[in-house]
Amino acid sequence: MSAPQKLYEGKAKIVYTTDDPEILLAYFKDDATAFNAQKRGTIQGKGEINNTISTHLFKLLEAEGVPTHFIDTVAPNEMRVKRVKIVPIEVIVRNIAAGSLCKQTGIAVGTVLEPTLVEYCYKNDELGDPLLTGDRLFLLKLATPEQLDEIKTLSLKINQVLSEFFDKCGITLVDFKLEFGYTSEGQLVLADEISPDTCRLWNKGETDPNLRVMDKDRFRHDLGNVESAYQQVLERVLAQTKMS
Ligand code: C5P
Numbered sequence: 001m002s003a004p005q006k007l008y009e010g011k012a013k014i015v016y017t018t019d020d021p022e023i024l025l026a027y028f029k030d031d032a033t034a035f036n037a038q039k040r041g042t043i044q045g046k047g048e049i050n051n052t053i054s055t056h057l058f059k060l061l062e063a064e065g066v067p068t069h070f071i072d073t074v075a076p077n078e079m080r081v082k083r084v085k086i087v088p089i090e091v092i093v094r095n096i097a098a099g100s101l102c103k104q105t106g107i108a109v110g111t112v113l114e115p116t117l118v119e120y121c122y123k124n125d126e127l128g129d130p131l132l133t134g135d136r137l138f139l140l141k142l143a144t145p146e147q148l149d150e151i152k153t154l155s156l157k158i159n160q161v162l163s164e165f166f167d168k169c170g171i172t173l174v175d176f177k178l179e180f181g182y183t184s185e186g187q188l189v190l191a192d193e194i195s196p197d198t199c200r201l202w203n204k205g206e207t208d209p210n211l212r213v214m215d216k217d218r219f220r221h222d223l224g225n226v227e228s229a230y231q232q233v234l235e236r237v238l239a240q241t242k243m244s
Contacts, residue, residue, distance in 0.1 A: 043219060052073075090121040096174040096200075200217060202214065
């Protein structure tokens with residue numbers, strides 16, 4: 001048995017090797033960053049909450065036929081995942097206008113987007129994860145047109161499954177970020193995590209723009225009650241999972 005080696009440390013997770021070269025261990029941290037790591041902090045208990053929420057959502061997606069990197073959860077903060085080669089694209093799926101879309105286009109926050117908007121950013125911290133055009137994406141050889149097509153189709157399917165699930169939790173799935181990777185067998189799978197760090201989640205029926213926020217925007221914009229919002233999402237996800 002060889003000791004696990006730290007393979008990579010990101011803003012919210014540490015990835016370790018395991019005895020099996022095809023399996024990695026993802027450790028979810030309480031550290032929080034925003035605005036390309038210009039703002040840093042800690043959200044107490046976030047690692048455990050995000051690991052648990054991601055576990056339930058990966059299981060749900062797998063059951064609905066979406067392949068993911070998830071294998072199993074081995075500790076409160078740890079899940080085992082398949083080793084994949086990450087596609088250096090952040091896929092942003094938007095159902096309702098918020099965040100950078102509103103800042104960059106002037107569209108009013110809360111505008112329903114029909115059809116759902118799928119955008120791609122270059123996963124590159126040094127460059128600040130810039131928004132890509134399709135042609136730039138192909139110029140940089142980040143994906144072939146066929147691969148991008150598969151990524152978009154899978155992203156929309158994920159949106160459909162997650163939107164329905166969150167709706168049953170009394171939560172509106174405003175937007176979210178996805179990352180994909182290829183397994184050693186060449187299969188495209190959903191990677192990274194799905195949590196209040198990577199999704200905008202609004203309390204359904206709450207119209208106050210500050211009170212409705214149940215996600216990392218509470219940390220980004222100093223809205224307070226960050227931990228309790230994450231906890232509330234966890235409790236609703238667990239309750240809904242038990243019922244379905
Ligand atoms: O900031 P922006 O409006 O582009 O973010 C869209 C969605 O993607 C939000 O849910 C945000 O939390 C998520 N996101 C992320 N990681 C990034 C950029 C955005 O999880 N690096």
